[in-house]
Amino acid sequence: MTSIKDVAASVGVSTATVSRALRGLPRVSDETRVRVLKAAAELDYVASPSAAGLATGQTRAVGVIVPFVTRWFYGSVIQGAEELLREAGYDLLLYNLGGDQAARDRVFRGHLLRKRVDAVLVLSLTPTDAEVASLARLDRPVAAVGATVDGWASVGIDDVATARIAMRHLIGLGHRRIGYVGGSLEEQLDFAAPLDRLTGYRDAMVEAGLPIDSCWEVVGDFTVRGGLAATRLLLEADPRPTAVFAASDEMAVGAVHAVREAGLRVPEDVSVIGIDDHEMAEFFELTTVAQPVHEQGQLAATLLLEALDEDPDGPAHPRAITVPTRLVVRRTTAPPPSAAAPRRT
Amino acid sequence: MTSIKDVAASVGVSTATVSRALRGLPRVSDETRVRVLKAAAELDYVASPSAAGLATGQTRAVGVIVPFVTRWFYGSVIQGAEELLREAGYDLLLYNLGGDQAARDRVFRGHLLRKRVDAVLVLSLTPTDAEVASLARLDRPVAAVGATVDGWASVGIDDVATARIAMRHLIGLGHRRIGYVGGSLEEQLDFAAPLDRLTGYRDAMVEAGLPIDSCWEVVGDFTVRGGLAATRLLLEADPRPTAVFAASDEMAVGAVHAVREAGLRVPEDVSVIGIDDHEMAEFFELTTVAQPVHEQGQLAATLLLEALDEDPDGPAHPRAITVPTRLVVRRTTAPPPSAAAPRRT
């Protein structure tokens, strides 16, 4: 393995000069720099990250903690983040939890991240106090997407407001019986979004003078399958809802399926709206409230890079960025069937 | 940051002993080991990977090169691989290409991986000769999923045979006009699967004495949208195909949509079959040929770990594992409409 010594010897300078030349530091003559660069290229030399890391205390890597790599949403955030991180010379260390509590403990409370990363990016999870404390001991900048934690930078949408956008669309169309397909209680502990979206649902109901009925709030698990099962439940009510607001597009797709399976039409009999603008949404002609996913990954990376550039002993003032969401009306929402229309028997 | 010296001082032994004790090496008395372990825990000590890496020449990290992190298939493979890699004490460095040629060059030909990883895992891409040569200079074990390369370990399905399984199902049902939705020419250069599946399609047609017509082989891009567009094209033929074989489930979902959009029924008018058993497939009641995705990730990790354990100067005999695929009949395939049935006008 060719080392900095080989380059230094080849050029006839010290390793200090090679180091400076290669990293673009000042105090190297142009002529020397050119010769070093040339020799390094010829020798196919790459500095050892381990050695550099040991000398500088930096790893040039950021850890990304993700609940489920298999999901489009997280993959997209990662993709957005990696683009900028890579450009800035950082590697991306993946910590996929896969819904496994043991994995979660290992990452957050164990020592997996210690001395391994310069910064960490947490996707969607709301960490417990113990987990926050554990990450704090890393003494590295942390950014979160879809969760806000004291002392952490964050980027996300306003989940309450986003849910209200969806609900106002439905209410504006004339719907009054609106079911909500959201997350389970356990999910609400781990993820901020489900609870906030439920709050937005209820706020909008109250705002419109509509009754809140816990029978109309069902658990969809944030999966297609869960949305399907949840909506089946909703459709059993009598009178049944004329609209379903699913807290994610994947659940909304399941909802559409459930409606059709029941012999009803979307949107003529039952309207369905989701949140995300998932890559499938356009394809399914799903009305939804879009959030910028890729961009949130980029923004989170930007926040991390800012923090990395800052004086570590200087005042930390992590930014919290809220990105806008917008209603995308496609073909799964419409006014409710008129009261005169025949009801399913 | 507490270092090995702190632990050594606290116990009153040398750093060499601490190092041996912590790593479970022999030649440490039980009593000493216990004291070291205790002190390390109390001091919350974790060895610096950079320092250890510099001393040993190993990074305890494996690089994973993935075409698109946003896709379920790749996410699932990664998840499977990470589980075993993590358990063996390896970190996972993510290199997402995102379909970007510049990113690809940077990863394969640039120096991104040099001195960074102990092994690399390549997903689905068929590397060029130059890329293979470039990775070879890393002098680290490489494993591929969904591609076979001389000197690399690999795991994958038999794409030709898998395509034939799908085709035989269709042919067995009585179909004779079968369209193929596959990848584009450029994709075939990068990925082995599209070409092999096309080969399987043609083999099966020939085997059944059916004519091969390049008009019935259309480009679906391996996306839902692409499958939709491709199938629209297929349905314009007169007589139109009675079945569509899509080389992936995502394209098959698009195909189903296209058939319905044309006012035809699946499977009564047109049958559709895919490959993968994507998480959406069951939901869409899609007939498909299932491949074990998560398991391929695990197997690839196993191969890598085996290679990592081997004597690096010993004889390398990388294994190539082929995992079986199996037909999963659901509700998108049926016998073709009888000749007497009215044709679309």
Added chain:
DNA sequence: CTGAAAGCGCTTACAG
């Protein structure tokens, strides 16, 4: 079973 010491390959004041 244990320790002293060299060495891994960089970076960084410091001196010139």
Added chain:
DNA sequence: CTGAAAGCGCTTACAG
């Protein structure tokens, strides 16, 4: 602008 040298925190023969 350049170099000698110390130091980052481990691991590993080697000696005892």
